[in-house]
Amino acid sequence: MSYAPEIQIKQYVAVVRGRWCRFMVFRTGDDRFYLFSALDRHGCQTGLQFPVRRSELRPDLRRALAHGVGNAGL
Numbered sequence: 001m002s003y004a005p006e007i008q009i010k011q012y013v014a015v016v017r018g019r020w021c022r023f024m025v026f027r028t029g030d031d032r033f034y035l036f037s038a039l040d041r042h043g044c045q046t047g048l049q050f051p052v053r054r055s056e057l058r059p060d061l062r063r064a065l066a067h068g069v070g071n072a073g074l
Contacts, residue, residue, distance in 0.1 A: 005029030006051040014070030
C-alpha cells in the first residue's frame with residue numbers, strides 16, 4: 001500500500017503549542033508539508049494526525065520549525 005507523501009514521516013522537528021493542545025511536528029515526504037500529531041495532556045500521541053502546508057503557518061512558527069525549534073515547554 002502506498003501512502004501520500006504529505007503523510008509519510010521523515011524526521012521529528014519539534015513540539016508546538018496550539019490553542020487547546022500540543023502537537024509533535026514532523027517533516028514529511030513532501031517538502032511543502034509538515035505532519036502535526038496531537039498530544040494528550042500527559043504528552044502521549046493521540047493518533048490524530050494531519051498534514052499542514054508550510055505556507056499556511058504563521059511566519060514566526062514557520063521560521064522556528066525551519067530551525068528545529070518549537071514553542072511548547074515540556
